[in-house]
Amino acid sequence: MKPPVSCLIYTLNEEVNLPRCLDSLGWCDDVVVVDSFSSDATERISCAAGARFVTHAFTGFGDQRNWSLDHVPLKHPWALILDADERTPPELAVELASRLPAAPMDVAAYRLRRRFYLWGRWLRYSSLYPTWVVRLLRVGRVRYVNRGHAETQEVDGRTEALDSDLIDENHKGLHDWWERQNRYSTQEALYELAQPATAWTGLFARDPLRRRAALKGLGRDLPGRPLWYFLYSYLARGGFLDGLDGWRFCRMKAMYQAMIVLKKHELRRKKAS
Numbered sequence: 154m155k156p157p158v159s160c161l162i163y164t165l166n167e168e169v170n171l172p173r174c175l176d177s178l179g180w181c182d183d184v185v186v187v188d189s190f191s192s193d194a195t196e197r198i199s200c201a202a203g204a205r206f207v208t209h210a211f212t213g214f215g216d217q218r219n220w221s222l223d224h225v226p227l228k229h230p231w232a233l234i235l236d237a238d239e240r241t242p243p244e245l246a247v248e249l250a251s252r253l254p255a256a257p258m259d260v261a262a263y264r265l266r267r268r269f270y271l272w273g274r275w276l277r278y279s280s281l282y283p284t285w286v287v288r289l290l291r292v293g294r295v296r297y298v299n300r301g302h303a304e305t306q307e308v309d310g311r312t313e314a315l316d317s318d319l320i321d322e323n324h325k326g327l328h329d330w331w332e333r334q335n336r337y338s339t340q341e342a343l344y345e346l347a348q349p350a351t352a353w354t355g356l357f358a359r360d361p362l363r364r365r366a367a368l369k370g371l372g373r374d375l376p377g378r379p380l381w382y383f384l385y386s387y388l389a390r391g392g393f394l395d396g397l398d399g400w401r402f403c404r405m406k407a408m409y410q411a412m413i414v415l416k417k418h419e420l421r422r423k424k425a426s
Contacts, residue, residue, distance in 0.1 A: 154250045154251075154254075155180060155181075155182060155250065156180060156181070156229075156231075156246060156249035156250040156253060157229045157230060157231055157253055157254065158181060158183075158229050158231045158232065158233050158249055158253065158289070159181070159183040159184075159185065159227040159228050159229045159231070159232050159233070159292075160178050160181045160183065160184045160185070160232070160233045160235060161185050161187055161218070161221050161222075161225070161227075161232055161233070161234055161235065162174055162175075162184065162185070162186045162187065162204070162235045162236070162237055163187050163188075163189075163214075163217055163218070163221075163234075163235070163236055163237070164186055164187070164188045164189065164191060164195050164199075164237045165188065165189040165190075165191055165195075165211065166191045166192060166193045166195060167191065167193075167195050167237035167238075168191075168193040168194040168195050168198055169324050169325050170237045170238040170323060170324055170325065171186075171195060171198050171199065171237045172198055172202075173240055173322075173324070174235060174236075174237050174238070174239060174240050175198070175199070175202040175204065176240070177240035177241045177242070177320075178241060180241075180243075180246040180250075181233075181246075182228070183205075183227060183228035183229060184202070184203070184204040184205070185204065185205045185206075185207065185221070185225055185227070186199040186204045186205065186206050186207070187207055187208075187209060187217060187220075187221045187225070188206060188207065188208045188209075189208070189209065189210065189211035189217070190208055190210070205225075207221070207224075207225055209221070209224075213299035213304070214297070214299065214302070214303055214304040215297035215298045215299040215300070215304035215305075216297075216299060218234060218297040218304065219296060219297050222292065222293075222295075227292055229292075230291060230292055231249075231253055231289060231290065231291055231292065232289070232290055232292050233249075233288060233289050234288040234289075234290070235288070235319075236321075238321060238322060238323040238324070238325075239267070239319050239320060239321050239322075240319075240320045240322070241319065241320070242317065242318065242320060244317045245265075245315070245317035245318070245319070247317075248315055248316060248317045249289075249315075252315070256291075257311075258310075259310050259311050260291070260310060260311045260312075260313050261290065261291045261294035261295060261308050261309050261310030261311060261312065262287050262289060262290045262291065262294070262295050262306065262308045262310070262311075262312045262313075263287070263288075263289040263290075263312065263313050263314065263315050264285045264286060264287045264288070264289075264312055264313075264314050264315070264361075265285070265286060265288055265289065265314075265315050265317070265318060265319050266282065266283040266284065266285055266318045266319070267282075267283075267284045267285075267286050267318065267319045267321045268282060268318040268319065268320050268321060269282065269284070269321045269322075270320065270321065270322035271322070271323075271398070271402060272398055274395075274398065276392075276395050276398060276399060276402050277394075277395065278390055278391035278392045278393075278394045278395050278399060279386055279387065279390075279392030279395045279398070279399035279400075279402045279403045279406075280402070281386060281390055283361075284365075285314070285361045285365070286319070287306045287308070287312060288319065289315065290306075290308075291310070294308065294309040294310055295307070295308050295309070300344060301337075301340050301341040301343075301344035301345070302336065302337035302340040302341055302344075305366070312360075330405075334408075334409045334412065335412065337409075338409060338412035338413045338416055339416055341413045342413050342416035342417045342420055343420065345373050345413070345417060346417055346420060346421070348370065348373070355367025355370070356368060356371070378410050378411075378413075378414055379407040379408065379410040379411040379414065380407070382406065382407050382410045383403050383404065383406075383407035386403045386406060386407075387399065387400065387403040
């Protein structure tokens with residue numbers, strides 16, 4: 154039985170990652186690639202795989218997702234939101250087919266764990282697994298909101314959890330990874346400077362997405378933030394169990410935290426001058 158799901162994939166010059174994403178969607182009969190005017194072979198790859206291809210200028214992850222949900226007719230009542238470096242394992246398709254036809258009407262969305270791969274392996278501990286993302290939604294019942302370089306959601310109804318994971322594996326290499334962290338750190342710095350203080354109570358919320366947001370909020374202006382992040386990810390969350398790759402990745406993410414701190418300092422100086 155086919156899952157009653159349309160898949161939306163968001164792209165910008167994703168000829169390296171897109172084929173793997175599309176190959177994992179053989180179970181879906183309604184795939185839409187939402188592109189931000191790529192200059193590589195993204196459109197050709199999409200059309201060759203039988204996907205619909207639409208373009209729209211990118212102004213933020215939340216904006217792009219909302220635009221596609223508002224303007225692209227979808228075949229099914231549920232939509233799975235994917236980035237081009239993500240793919241769906243077979244067990245996820247089986248779970249979608251079994252659970253969605255009987256989903257209560259008050260359930261408007263499902264959150265999934267994202268399993269992060271780098272250097273050909275799953276970095277289970279150093280990537281802080283499980284990281285939850287709301288990616289399966291009942292069309293018309295979820296709106297996305299830009300949040301720094303990423304997005305959050307406004308859900309009209311209950312959000313439940315799926316048992317299966319999304320696979321996240323970017324094949325563009327470290328040069329591309331650092332370019333993205335440079336962009337993301339600028340967006341995070343601007344976002345953090347505009348936020349009010351975070352309440353400790355969020356750490357005890359039942360929703361893992363709220364707990365994660367509260368933890369990130371409390372760490373925004375923590376002295377020695379990059380070091381604390383490294384200790385948290387490498388020691389408290391067991392990044393050392395990923396071996397040498399875990400050591401490397403925890404250092405990389407700590408350096409990303411340092412980039413945010415430095416850019417916030419620069420923005421404050423510019424505002425004061």
